[in-house]
Amino acid sequence: xxxxxxxxxDCRKEYSKKEIEDNFIYLCPACGLIQKNQPLRGVLLIQxxxxxxxxxxxxxxxxxLQPGKFWLYDYLWPLETVKGKLKRIEDASLNLVTLSSNCYxxxxxxxxxxxxxxxxxxxxxxFKDRAxxxxxxxxxxxxxxxxxxASTGNAGSSLAGICARxxxxxxxxxxxNIPESKRIQIQSFGAEVVIVDGDYDLAxxxxxxxxxxxxxxxxxxxxxxxTIEGKKSSAYDIFISTRGxxxxxxxxxxxxxxxxxxxxxxxxxxxELGWIKKIPRLIAVQAAGSDAIARYCRNQKxxxxxxxxxxxxxxxGAPRNLYMAYNAVVKSGGSAITVxxxxxxxxxxxxxxxxxxxxxxxxAASYAGYKKFCKSNETSGGKSLLLFTGNGLKDTSSLLxxxxxxxxxxxxxxxxxxxxx
Amino acid sequence: xxxxxxxxxDCRKEYSKKEIEDNFIYLCPACGLIQKNQPLRGVLLIQxxxxxxxxxxxxxxxxxLQPGKFWLYDYLWPLETVKGKLKRIEDASLNLVTLSSNCYxxxxxxxxxxxxxxxxxxxxxxFKDRAxxxxxxxxxxxxxxxxxxASTGNAGSSLAGICARxxxxxxxxxxxNIPESKRIQIQSFGAEVVIVDGDYDLAxxxxxxxxxxxxxxxxxxxxxxxTIEGKKSSAYDIFISTRGxxxxxxxxxxxxxxxxxxxxxxxxxxxELGWIKKIPRLIAVQAAGSDAIARYCRNQKxxxxxxxxxxxxxxxGAPRNLYMAYNAVVKSGGSAITVxxxxxxxxxxxxxxxxxxxxxxxxAASYAGYKKFCKSNETSGGKSLLLFTGNGLKDTSSLLxxxxxxxxxxxxxxxxxxxxx
Numbered sequence: 001x002x003x004x005x006x007x008x009x010d011c012r013k014e015y016s017k018k019e020i021e022d023n024f025i026y027l028c029p030a031c032g033l034i035q036k037n038q039p040l041r042g043v044l045l046i047q048x049x050x051x052x053x054x055x056x057x058x059x060x061x062x063x064x065l066q067p068g069k070f071w072l073y074d075y076l077w078p079l080e081t082v083k084g085k086l087k088r089i090e091d092a093s094l095n096l097v098t099l100s101s102n103c104y105x106x107x108x109x110x111x112x113x114x115x116x117x118x119x120x121x122x123x124x125x126x127f128k129d130r131a132x133x134x135x136x137x138x139x140x141x142x143x144x145x146x147x148x149x150a151s152t153g154n155a156g157s158s159l160a161g162i163c164a165r166x167x168x169x170x171x172x173x174x175x176x177n178i179p180e181s182k183r184i185q186i187q188s189f190g191a192e193v194v195i196v197d198g199d200y201d202l203a204x205x206x207x208x209x210x211x212x213x214x215x216x217x218x219x220x221x222x223x224x225x226x227t228i229e230g231k232k233s234s235a236y237d238i239f240i241s242t243r244g245x246x247x248x249x250x251x252x253x254x255x256x257x258x259x260x261x262x263x264x265x266x267x268x269x270x271x272e273l274g275w276i277k278k279i280p281r282l283i284a285v286q287a288a289g290s291d292a293i294a295r296y297c298r299n300q301k302x303x304x305x306x307x308x309x310x311x312x313x314x315x316x317g318a319p320r321n322l323y324m325a326y327n328a329v330v331k332s333g334g335s336a337i338t339v340x341x342x343x344x345x346x347x348x349x350x351x352x353x354x355x356x357x358x359x360x361x362x363x364a365a366s367y368a369g370y371k372k373f374c375k376s377n378e379t380s381g382g383k384s385l386l387l388f389t390g391n392g393l394k395d396t397s398s399l400l401x402x403x404x405x406x407x408x409x410x411x412x413x414x415x416x417x418x419x420x421x
Numbered sequence: 422x423x424x425x426x427x428x429x430x431d432c433r434k435e436y437s438k439k440e441i442e443d444n445f446i447y448l449c450p451a452c453g454l455i456q457k458n459q460p461l462r463g464v465l466l467i468q469x470x471x472x473x474x475x476x477x478x479x480x481x482x483x484x485x486l487q488p489g490k491f492w493l494y495d496y497l498w499p500l501e502t503v504k505g506k507l508k509r510i511e512d513a514s515l516n517l518v519t520l521s522s523n524c525y526x527x528x529x530x531x532x533x534x535x536x537x538x539x540x541x542x543x544x545x546x547x548f549k550d551r552a553x554x555x556x557x558x559x560x561x562x563x564x565x566x567x568x569x570x571a572s573t574g575n576a577g578s579s580l581a582g583i584c585a586r587x588x589x590x591x592x593x594x595x596x597x598n599i600p601e602s603k604r605i606q607i608q609s610f611g612a613e614v615v616i617v618d619g620d621y622d623l624a625x626x627x628x629x630x631x632x633x634x635x636x637x638x639x640x641x642x643x644x645x646x647x648t649i650e651g652k653k654s655s656a657y658d659i660f661i662s663t664r665g666x667x668x669x670x671x672x673x674x675x676x677x678x679x680x681x682x683x684x685x686x687x688x689x690x691x692x693e694l695g696w697i698k699k700i701p702r703l704i705a706v707q708a709a710g711s712d713a714i715a716r717y718c719r720n721q722k723x724x725x726x727x728x729x730x731x732x733x734x735x736x737x738g739a740p741r742n743l744y745m746a747y748n749a750v751v752k753s754g755g756s757a758i759t760v761x762x763x764x765x766x767x768x769x770x771x772x773x774x775x776x777x778x779x780x781x782x783x784x785a786a787s788y789a790g791y792k793k794f795c796k797s798n799e800t801s802g803g804k805s806l807l808l809f810t811g812n813g814l815k816d817t818s819s820l821l822x823x824x825x826x827x828x829x830x831x832x833x834x835x836x837x838x839x840x841x842x
Contacts, residue, residue: 194830393546
């Protein structure tokens with residue numbers, strides 16, 4: 001028997017590994033639906049035999065591992081293994097895609113105290129390496145040589161980098177407003193970069209269309225079920241890093257809805273396995289200019305609205321994984337919150353100055369959301385964790401907004417400036 | 422008895438911890454000499470009682486540790502500890518300055534095969550965090566609240582970031598030609614940035630002068646003996662990562678000479694302790710436009726020449742640690758090699774495309790040096806390790822040289838481009 005199968009999030013139909021993978025199917029064959037500027041329908045989830053796993057494995061086994069090497073608990077991943085080794089993958093390759101193991105940090109200053117999962121030191125400096133590494137390892141086992149994806153920047157640079165590390169080709173579709181550093185990062189890794197004359201929503205639809213026509217393997221987020229599956233490693237890395245002492249509330253920057261869906265999937269599994277008792281409350285933090293999921297949380301209605309925010313990584317007018325993200329918020333007892341660009345920039349600045357951690361605007365959104373949440377809720381003293389999903393150097397244009405140019409000083413001027421009184 | 426003392430590299434005089442630290446002395450009181458645009462004289466080294474350590478500790482103890490947490494083998498650091506805990510430093514603070522633990526990687530492609538120490542994922546994305554973390558931890562134990570440094574960019578962003586993480590103030594002197602991303606990184610961390618109207622050599626001298634006048638604690642590289650000491654952690658991280666199976670040759674990007682001196686110090690200690698039998702050969706790789714140490718290796722003469730190269734991090738006309746760097750090359754049976762800017766850019770490109778690792782030009786210099794070395798030497802089949810000292814996103818201007826701008830595609834044009842034949 002296979003160790004896993006696929007299950008449709010919407011119609012709940014189940015499919016064997018063979019049915020899905022042998023035919024390169026992404027969405028549910030029964031109800032899957034792709035429409036321009038609309039959330040996807042029929043997104044698939046991977047399911048394991050949790051009772052069987054529970055009988056054979058314990059939480060304690062995980063605590064012996066270093067975070068960031070998810071394949072080591074191979075029974076929870078859709079990868080083929082022989083005696084704990086990944087088929088067709090060398091150990092040296094695995095070292096190349098090891099996520100940051102120094103990811104769980106406590107930050108405190110002047111009355112604030114929270115924890116972070118710092119994904120800004122992953123191989124390509126973003127959370128997206130969680131999805132890309134699983135997708136590319138899986139692709140290698142399937143004999144695939146090239147992968148296409150749409151991206152606001154991070155998923156693309158991640159896929160391009162991980163592909164270069166493991167010897168695959170990548171084709172990345174990006175929006176016109178991509179920050180220069182991200183575009184250069186993708187290009188540097190040797191990917192073919194296609195800038196579409198529009199936003200991320202257009203890049204998503206275009207990439208899907210071209211991939212289908214050309215029979216390319218596709219890593220579009222939410223569409224490829226492995227993207228959600230890959231992101232579940234965040235839950236396990238929190239679990240391992242805290243040795244099971246999980247946070248009470250997690251603040252998640254949300255655009256397409258895949259990070260929060262993947263995190264929730266991991267937390268749900270941990271509860272199924274009996275290794276945690278309660279799923280932390282997930283707070284979806286969105287940019288005010290890209291708030292489709294927050295609006296859906298209020299009235300359960302989706303209406304397409306072009307997105308715009310300095311937090312480019314979470315700009316998605318049509319969050320493709322909207323329904324799963326909404327489910328994660330509701331089932332965890334969480335909520336959605338929006339923050340505007342000024343609050344985001346302020347949070348980015350505070351995080352760098354107070355904590356010495358330079359993050360991109362979308363990550364700063366989770367900090368801004370945390371601060372807003374603390375103001376408007378009686379903080380019950382619960383333990384808060386924030387996801388920091390991307391490095392600040394991936395978007396220097398945002399940093400230029402609050403770091404003014406400095407003029408050079410002549411020697412005389414320096415001496416005058418620092419004259420001893 | 423103190424666990425360590427200071428020893429002058431030039432005149433070999435020894436000084437107690439108290440004599441040096443209580444008086445905030447940096448260079449040897451007997452022969453120390455600072456001259457404009459000249460290597461320093463009287464640089465101090467920290468020495469331990471290696472026989473005593475050898476009796477109490479084994480190499481095997483180190484292999485149980487994760488790389489990047491140097492303070493855990495407290496007997497080899499000039500820090501005050503009580504029962505293995507650092508005095509006046511909280512554990513949460515130590516997590517914030519943990520270096521990358523996924524630093525040792527094997528790279529191979531099309532006939533090439535070498536190992537890297539990847540410091541591009543350290544807290545502020547460069548090797549300099551090795552020195553800054555030790556300097557700032559020591560400063561905290563000494564009750565110091567602010568630190569000044571001269572920097573081409575990385576030492577400054579490192580000091581600024583580590584200071585922000587640990588709650589200290591920093592003042593950074595940088596040259597006029599600092600890459601924008603590095604300048605912004607330093608500023609973002611809340612440091613006071615002083616751009617001098619000249620090169621790194623001028624920034625170094627100016628920073629020293631102003632620091633002395635104002636009684637600031639100074640982290641200028643080589644001048645502050647803790648910078649060399651901090652960088653020795655690279656040797657231990659290689660030792661831990663390889664479980665003692667050390668490389669035969671190490672390629673080191675060299676500017677001021679402090680990285681190679683620190684690495685050598687660590688290797689020398691490992692040999693003193695009897696934990697390695699042989700010190701790997703150290704190959705000093707310099708940019709052709711900043712080759713003072715390579716010239717010194719040829720004729721043992723120093724002549725100041727203003728430096729210029731795309732590898733800004735290793736641009737130093739007057740390498741302040743020249744004599745110690747030369748010693749490291751000679752004593753390890755190594756040599757010096759120069760690479761020009763074209764070779765550096767080519768190496769940067771190849772590294773990103775073939776291995777998915779984006780590094781700044783100075784790091785690429787070590788790869789360029791390795792390639793040049795392989796061409797001109799019968800490669801004995803020895804195991805080569807390259808230091809990758811800084812992330813590529815710290816200097817996007819260098820990446821723009823080989824990543825051309827891309828024009829957006831209209832939908833029609835995309836379809837045409839990827840038409841199925």
